[in-house]
Amino acid sequence: MLKRIVLLFLVAAGVALVGACSQSKGRTVLETSRIADEAKPGTVLIQTTYVASVSVPAVTYHEANMNALLQDAQAALAQGMSEQEVVDAVLExxxxxxETYLVPTNQMMTVDAQIDGVGSGFFVTPDGYIVTNAHVVTDDPESLKWALAENGLTQFIQQDVQDFNEALGGGATERQIEMLKQAAVNFYVKYMQIGDISRSVAVHLGANLPGITSTTKPVAAEVLTNAVGEPTPGKDVAIIKIAQENCPTLRIGDDKALNVGDNLYPLGYPADATFFPAFDASSINEPSLTAGLVSSKKQMAGGWEVIQTDAAIRGGNSGGPVFNKYGEVVGLSTFTLLDEQGAQAEGAAFVIPMTVVKEFLQRANVTPAESQTAKLWSEALDLIQNERYSVAKEKLSQFETLRPGVPAVAAKKQMAEKAILDGKDKSGPSMVLVAGVAGAVVVVVVVVLFAMRGRGGKMPMPPAGGQPPQIPPTENPQLPQ
Incomplete structure (x- = not known):
């Protein structure tokens, strides 16, 4: 009987312990909102800035060619063309x-040009290693030259347009102005000289400031040159690092387990939705989640695989995580295709799978690992879902002690505090405490039982060779409900 009593108590305590842990060991399909919540602290905005001195030549007319053009204009007037028709023809x-009518001089004009690009990324280790696309943090020289010409020389081109319009008495047409802009860019690119180009990469982390809901704080990042791939059609992956601890990591999943028709959820900072002028500055901290399906798996020319999805992926999403239904990262948002009109083709977005990303993590000798902040964040979300707001608040406070200034954490903490004030808190003794009490009861019972036997106390035992003691029957016996 003693063994049965002890066994019953142990089973009861064991049930309490298993009940407390079994769900955390399971692989749960998450609600879309939960996927977004879990990923927000660990998904970051990446800004790459290029600065260079850019020199372009002043210009003068090519005298012989201009004289020939003017003679043609005079001949056209003599043949009866109107003055406006001749002017339009000359400008065209x-x-x-x-370049036939303008030539560069030896006089150079110099400006400091700067261009910025943005993308997304996510933490894979507590000590600040981040995965993103190679094209987010690098650029090929020719593309960079064009970008500097178009963006860094804006002031020169604007001045050219202003002078051109004034020369025409303010009568330049929209088409003529656009033609001038493009012609000026082509001219400057051909003759400009670019000094040393400096590149800086910054990771924007959420930070709460007094009087401001939230803003972003840039932290310098190092690009690991031994772990940078090539832009599409290459393996467009890069590993970068910031010098910080307790970074909130994301869970890594298995892209090989994906099938056509499975759900995918890209998260990132698309430039149009992140920097829209009408939005409050605090919205920069808020990444955008989209949803779609695995449309297909395509083989690249190099023999490796990409995942096609119909989920919306736009400029700025590049390098951001793409999740499966379990909230695990299975790839990077990387590129889209364009239709015949040059617009983004519908349903033609592509994801580099984590299988490829892991090649670059190995190059960098980086092993993904869950951070304490990520664990606290996930536990807090579970508690909030169960309306245990007081305990959730404690978890979020622990997170902020390790890593202050994360807007998503601050927002959840404020929500928990409001729920507590509204009387919605259902926090009670934790399952760990209940299991501990149950274990203590087992120990006490065992000690008492053995003490009783030590003092001669007797437990009901069947007589030798006889029947076990009978328990008096009760009326209408019922099983416990």
Whole structure:
């Protein structure tokens, strides 16, 4: 009987312990909102800035060619063309063949040009290693030259347009202005000289400031040169690092387990939705989640695989995590295709799978690991879901002690505090405490039982060779409900 009593208590205590832990060991399909919540602290905005001194030559007319053009204009007037028709024809010819009529001089004009690009990324280790796309943090020289010409020389081109319009008495048409802009860019790119180009990469982390709901705080990042791939059609992956601890990591999943028709959820900072002028500055901290399906798996020319999805992926999403239904990262948002009109083709977004990403993590000697902040965050979300707001608040406070200034954490903490004030808190003794009490009861019972036997106390035992003691029957016996 003693063994049965002890066994019953142990089973009861064991049930309490298993009940407390079994769900955490399971692999649960998450609600879409939970996927977004879990990922927000660990998904970051990445800004790459290029600065260079750019010099372009002043110009003068090519005298012989200009004289020939003017003679043609005079001949056209003599043949009966109107003055406006001749002016339009001359401008069309000059703007279409600018280098025929303008030549560079030895006089150079110099400006400090700066261009910025943004993308997304996510933490894979507590000590600040981040995964993103290679094209987010690098650029090929020719593309960079064009970007500097178009963006860094804006002031020169604007001045050219202003002078051009004034020369025409303010009568330049929209088409003529656009032709001038493009002609000026082509001219400057051909003749400009670019000094040393410096590159800086910054990771924007959420930070709460007094009087401001939230803003972003840039932290310098190092690009690991031995772990940078090539932009599409290459393996467009890069590993970067910031010098910080307790970074909130994301869970890594298995892209090989994905099948056509499975759900995918890209998260990131698309430039149009992140920097729209009408939005409050605090919205920069809020990544955007979209949803779609695995449309197909395609083989790249190099023999490796990419995942096609119909989920919306736009500029700025690049390098951001793509999740499966369990909230695990299975790839990176990387590129889209364009239709015949140059617009983004519908349903033609592509994801580099984590299988490829792991090659670059190995190059960098980086092993993904869950951070304490990520664990606290996930536990807090579980508690909030169960309306245990007081305990959730404690978890969030622990998170903020390790890593202060994360807007998503601050927002959840404020929500928990409000729920507590509204009387919605259902926090009670934790399952760990209940299991501990149950274990203590088992120990006490065992000690008492053995003490009783030590003092001669007797437990009901069947007589030798006889029947076991009978328990008096009760009326209408019922099983416990």
């Amino acid at each position: 010819e000059m703007l279409s063949n600018l």
